[in-house]
Amino acid sequence: MAIKKDISQAVIKRLPRYYRSLKLLSSENIKKVSSKELAEMLDITASQVRQDFSNFGEFGQQGYGYDVDKLKLEFEKIIGIDKTYNMIIIGAGNLGKALNSYSGFVSSGFNIISLFDIEDKSNENILSIDSLTKNFIEENSIDIAIITVNSDSAQSIADKLVKCGVKNIWNFAAIDLDVPKDVNIENMFMSDSLFVLTYKMNH
Amino acid sequence: MAIKKDISQAVIKRLPRYYRSLKLLSSENIKKVSSKELAEMLDITASQVRQDFSNFGEFGQQGYGYDVDKLKLEFEKIIGIDKTYNMIIIGAGNLGKALNSYSGFVSSGFNIISLFDIEDKSNENILSIDSLTKNFIEENSIDIAIITVNSDSAQSIADKLVKCGVKNIWNFAAIDLDVPKDVNIENMFMSDSLFVLTYKMNH
DNA sequence: TAGATTGTTAATCGATTAACAATC
DNA sequence: TAGATTGTTAATCGATTAACAATC
Numbered sequence: 367m368a369i370k371k372d373i374s375q376a377v378i379k380r381l382p383r384y385y386r387s388l389k390l391l392s393s394e395n396i397k398k399v400s401s402k403e404l405a406e407m408l409d410i411t412a413s414q415v416r417q418d419f420s421n422f423g424e425f426g427q428q429g430y431g432y433d434v435d436k437l438k439l440e441f442e443k444i445i446g447i448d449k450t451y452n453m454i455i456i457g458a459g460n461l462g463k464a465l466n467s468y469s470g471f472v473s474s475g476f477n478i479i480s481l482f483d484i485e486d487k488s489n490e491n492i493l494s495i496d497s498l499t500k501n502f503i504e505e506n507s508i509d510i511a512i513i514t515v516n517s518d519s520a521q522s523i524a525d526k527l528v529k530c531g532v533k534n535i536w537n538f539a540a541i542d543l544d545v546p547k548d549v550n551i552e553n554m555f556m557s558d559s560l561f562v563l564t565y566k567m568n569h
Numbered sequence: 570m571a572i573k574k575d576i577s578q579a580v581i582k583r584l585p586r587y588y589r590s591l592k593l594l595s596s597e598n599i600k601k602v603s604s605k606e607l608a609e610m611l612d613i614t615a616s617q618v619r620q621d622f623s624n625f626g627e628f629g630q631q632g633y634g635y636d637v638d639k640l641k642l643e644f645e646k647i648i649g650i651d652k653t654y655n656m657i658i659i660g661a662g663n664l665g666k667a668l669n670s671y672s673g674f675v676s677s678g679f680n681i682i683s684l685f686d687i688e689d690k691s692n693e694n695i696l697s698i699d700s701l702t703k704n705f706i707e708e709n710s711i712d713i714a715i716i717t718v719n720s721d722s723a724q725s726i727a728d729k730l731v732k733c734g735v736k737n738i739w740n741f742a743a744i745d746l747d748v749p750k751d752v753n754i755e756n757m758f759m760s761d762s763l764f765v766l767t768y769k770m771n772h
Numbered sequence: 773t774a775g776a777t778t779g780t781t782a783a784t785c786g787a788t789t790a791a792c793a794a795t796c
Numbered sequence: 797t798a799g800a801t802t803g804t805t806a807a808t809c810g811a812t813t814a815a816c817a818a819t820c
Contacts, residue, residue: 374810378765378768378769382760382765386743386761400776402777410812411812412777413813419778420778424779427777427778429778430820431777431778446768446770451767460671461664461671463663464664464666468663470760474760476763510770534769534770536766552762552765556757558582560739562581562584562585563713564649564650565648567649567713567736568649604801619802620789620804623803630795631800632802633801634802
């Protein structure tokens with residue numbers, strides 16, 4: 367899947383939305399979909415759908431549209447969810463534990479290997495942060511680390527993860543982490559989202 | 570705070586980021602900041618900072634910059650976090666419970682009034698969905714409902730919330746909810762975020 | 773075949789960046 | 797005063813939309 371030019375952030379953020387619609391259509395046993403229909407589902411224009419898709423290849427057929435299941439598979443390849451990933455969680459607070467026990471991950475190919483905490487909670491099957499080593503990351507082929515510690519400790523955890531060779535971080539702490547540019551970060555800033563909501567309420 | 574023209578979504582999404590930087594500066598007892606310094610913190614241009622601010626007023630002083638604490642207060646007014654809000658959570662799974670016990674909300678003026686669930690879990694101080702009525706919303710002045718049920722039940726819960734007069738929904742279910750246009754929705758699509766991360770990993 | 777719909781090129785729109793006069 | 801930095805106008809850039817030839 368050699369991609370010519372850089373895909374814009376705007377397009378990348380729409381990929382999961384396309385995928386969600388395709389999953390929905392597929393689950394309803396719908397076989398074909400046009401750019402116009404997809405556009406309506408995402409509340410964008412048909413032009414944009416076709417423009418977006420053209421970044422990755424030619425998936426449709428003139429006069430017909432797109433085969434839902436085929437397109438869904440293409441999107442799984444594009445997003446990279448045709449593979450499985452091993453994850454660890456750092457921070458065994460309420461959120462960390464909630465993510466740890468969320469079964470939806472496993473069914474989508476995301477396996478949580480272990481849950482770490484700064485404080486010693488070894489009684490609850492939670493590992494001490496001291497056992498988080500380069501060795502551990504390598505032996506367990508950890509692809510993604512999820513940070514759910516509080517924002518004060520998040521940067522030092524990120525530093526440690528980077529040192530251990532983690533290349534992908536899913537960050538829930540309300541702070542912009544500073545990491546080398548070969549490390550991917552994706553933030554889930556909950557309070558930012560809540561603030562956008564309060565902004566809208568007030569205007 | 571009469572705002573002339575419509576503020577673009579791009580600007581609105583930056584507001585919480587400005588606010589986070591201002592909180593950080595304030596906590597470090599820094600008194601003044603220039604658009605250039607703020608720009609470096611957010612990794613944008615100084616021009617954009619000034620352009621963004623000009624949507625809301627004139628907060629700076631030529632030759633000096635911005636007073637950190639004054640600007641922070643302005644942002645609290647703009648975002649609307651100079652007030653307090655009452656919230657309820659629908660869905661007492663792991664995530665709902667985690668949000669329910671997250672103390673960070675209270676300190677920022679977001680009070681969680683109660684937690685509901687579709688299944689009867691009344692032994693755990695969790696209310697039955699049947700007690701979620703228009704009356705309840707009004708008597709408790711509920712401003713925001715947080716949806717943490719699974720995506721299958723999310724739309725019917727949203728319908729019920731709308732019927733009860735809820736005007737603002739913070740949605741954690743992986744589905745685009747259909748609500749009247751006077752109801753504000755802000756989505757926290759976790760899997761979308763995770764998929765953006767896997768996309769980046771693979772490209 | 774006629775109708776429908778793609779993929780792509782060109783036009784438009786909006787957001788970001790640059791420039792600079794105003795002024796603290 | 798001289799230097800710094802704002803707020804704003806103009807220029808640029810990139811993303812979205814429109815149009816249409818290709819073709820199933």
